[in-house]
Amino acid sequence: MSTNDSTVQRAARLEQLRAAMARHGIDAFIVPSSDPHLSEYLPRRWQGREWMSGFTGSVGTFIATAGFAGVWTDGRYWTQAETELAGSEIALMKIPSGASLLHIDWLAANMQPGQTVAVDARVLGLAVARLLGEALGARGVKLRTDLDLLDEIWHERPGLPLDPLYEHAAPYATMSRAEKLAATRAEMDRLGAERHFISTLDDIGYLFNLRGSDVNFNPVFVAHALVERDGATVFVAENKASEELRARLAADGVRLAPYAEAAEALAALPADSTLLLDPRRVTAGMRAAVPDTVRVVEAINPTTFAKSRKSEAEVAHVRATMEQDGAALCEFFAWLEATLLDPHRAPITELTIDEQITAARARRPGFVSPSFNTIAGFNANGAIMHYRASQASHSTIEGDGLLLIDSGGQYLGGTTDITRVVPVGTITAEHKRDFTLVLKGMMALSMAHFPRGTRGPMLDAIARAPIWAAGVDYGHGTGHGVGYFMNVHEGPQVISPSASPDPHTAMEPGMITSNEPGIYKPGRWGIRIENLVLNVPAASGEFGEFLRFETLTLCPIDTRCLDMALLHPHEVQWLNDYHATVRERLLPHVQGAARTWLELRTRAV
Numbered sequence: 001m002s003t004n005d006s007t008v009q010r011a012a013r014l015e016q017l018r019a020a021m022a023r024h025g026i027d028a029f030i031v032p033s034s035d036p037h038l039s040e041y042l043p044r045r046w047q048g049r050e051w052m053s054g055f056t057g058s059v060g061t062f063i064a065t066a067g068f069a070g071v072w073t074d075g076r077y078w079t080q081a082e083t084e085l086a087g088s089e090i091a092l093m094k095i096p097s098g099a100s101l102l103h104i105d106w107l108a109a110n111m112q113p114g115q116t117v118a119v120d121a122r123v124l125g126l127a128v129a130r131l132l133g134e135a136l137g138a139r140g141v142k143l144r145t146d147l148d149l150l151d152e153i154w155h156e157r158p159g160l161p162l163d164p165l166y167e168h169a170a171p172y173a174t175m176s177r178a179e180k181l182a183a184t185r186a187e188m189d190r191l192g193a194e195r196h197f198i199s200t201l202d203d204i205g206y207l208f209n210l211r212g213s214d215v216n217f218n219p220v221f222v223a224h225a226l227v228e229r230d231g232a233t234v235f236v237a238e239n240k241a242s243e244e245l246r247a248r249l250a251a252d253g254v255r256l257a258p259y260a261e262a263a264e265a266l267a268a269l270p271a272d273s274t275l276l277l278d279p280r281r282v283t284a285g286m287r288a289a290v291p292d293t294v295r296v297v298e299a300i301n302p303t304t305f306a307k308s309r310k311s312e313a314e315v316a317h318v319r320a321t322m323e324q325d326g327a328a329l330c331e332f333f334a335w336l337e338a339t340l341l342d343p344h345r346a347p348i349t350e351l352t353i354d355e356q357i358t359a360a361r362a363r364r365p366g367f368v369s370p371s372f373n374t375i376a377g378f379n380a381n382g383a384i385m386h387y388r389a390s391q392a393s394h395s396t397i398e399g400d401g402l403l404l405i406d407s408g409g410q411y412l413g414g415t416t417d418i419t420r421v422v423p424v425g426t427i428t429a430e431h432k433r434d435f436t437l438v439l440k441g442m443m444a445l446s447m448a449h450f451p452r453g454t455r456g457p458m459l460d461a462i463a464r465a466p467i468w469a470a471g472v473d474y475g476h477g478t479g480h481g482v483g484y485f486m487n488v489h490e491g492p493q494v495i496s497p498s499a500s501p502d503p504h505t506a507m508e509p510g511m512i513t514s515n516e517p518g519i520y521k522p523g524r525w526g527i528r529i530e531n532l533v534l535n536v537p538a539a540s541g542e543f544g545e546f547l548r549f550e551t552l553t554l555c556p557i558d559t560r561c562l563d564m565a566l567l568h569p570h571e572v573q574w575l576n577d578y579h580a581t582v583r584e585r586l587l588p589h590v591q592g593a594a595r596t597w598l599e600l601r602t603r604a605v
Helices: 003-024 048-053 075-085 102-110 126-138 149-153 177-191 201-208 243-251 259-267 284-289 302-308 312-341 350-362 379-383 429-446 456-468 569-589 592-601
Strands: 028-032 061-065 069-074 091-095 116-118 142-144 195-198 223-228 231-236 254-258 274-277 295-298 367-370 375-378 401-407 409-411 418-424 449-451 479-481 490-495 512-515 518-521 525-528 531-541 544-551
Touching (some): 003 028, 003 048, 069 075, 091 102, 126 284, 201 223, 201 302, 243 254, 254 259, 312 409, 312 418, 312 592, 350 367, 379 401, 379 518, 379 525, 401 429, 401 525, 418 525, 429 512, 429 518, 429 544, 429 569, 456 479, 456 490, 490 512, 569 592
Parallel strands (some): 116 142, 231 254, 274 295
Antiparallel strands (some): 061 069, 195 223, 375 401, 401 418, 512 531
């Protein structure tokens, strides 16, 4: 589709939406980037914000009034949004770091008493719905949550995904379904709840040892679940489970029911029952289905904590997976460097990078899929934090500069996420300075020791300090939790200045988190260096337990990009020790050109 066609199509959709708003007496309509499970990555049925606006980033809120339309998104997506919204009447509304609900403030300031704002409660988080209701109510503005206007105008809207379910089985599933259900029920008892309703797809996949492919890159399936003391129900589209799988689930007291019956099951709860809900992980629509007579206990899903703390058996699988992933990267980078030096080669583009790195991973045992869209950004494209090359817009890797590659894989034994930056041709002293500053930040966090229970956001400044010292900053968090053959972005822990240091962000043993500071210079280059790290015990004494990070990711960091004058001796030692570990762990898995490349790129500096 051409840009002109896209602009015309967006204008037509906006006109249809405004007509539907007028029919229902709606003055503003909100389309969040969300689904009934509050997922980050959405099945096509719920990609309404993208369908309306053309903005493809994973975070954003679309709002339309009779005379205005805008998309609110944060600094990671500003450049992308400016490009994708160009030519339309849809404005980019920039959200400063830490102000992700700024669209609520805008509505409160711009709507008049007596007007009506509408949003579909089935895709609106309960916590956000409460904030929205309070802000609008204070202005005398009515909030309607019973309308899905997209259904009226999106005539070819996709249905529920129908790909089959499958089990995450032993040896990779290190706890049985029965054991996980027993642990969940024990926590329900502790909280005084007879029943527990779950909507988040990663929690459901973890609890029932099930996986699917309903969402790109995340091995989850669209479902709700209700756990009771004597059984459990998974509400899922029909015909997604084989008879054999249904039988195995039934043996553990788990039955399957139609997806649409989830809200009905909540509405039918006994009047005197007690229900556990996570207000951060359930929609306003599902909460509204619960009868007023039911006592609701609000607390974080027990499975959210349980799956974030990987067991020793799971960590062993993750370490083995990192070796396979690292070996695939050795093969890829050996190919890349050799091909760039070949004067007779075909052109290499950012799309070629994605194809080759995915092919290298696909040759490794246990590989299932990429864990997200590969980000391969050369020079200026590397400065776009969530850049994605497309057939219509991509760069050829030629000339001089820096190539940023952020990629990952889903394996039966773990989920990987890694960013490396490599030089192409001749790079400048400024390139090397920025690269070294980013590496110093990454190493500073890698070497940190901290008390067990430290809130994740409090660690962010450790990685930024060397970068701040040079008068530079970056516009994204330093780290996100990572799942175990699950979502590449997983809570509850997060290392970010925009996250509140709430109790649920406490760092505990077994958590896997990314460590990925960066520097981005729009129009010139971007640098990010990312490893995954594991919380492990460091010390214990009169001041309590302390944790440190074990680096899990195994792939050389390109020393050709270093300004050695900026490194302290302890930093040089960390880098040499890391490369020695990478070499030792990966050599048994590579041969030929990949082995030669590994030995070259892990030489001590």
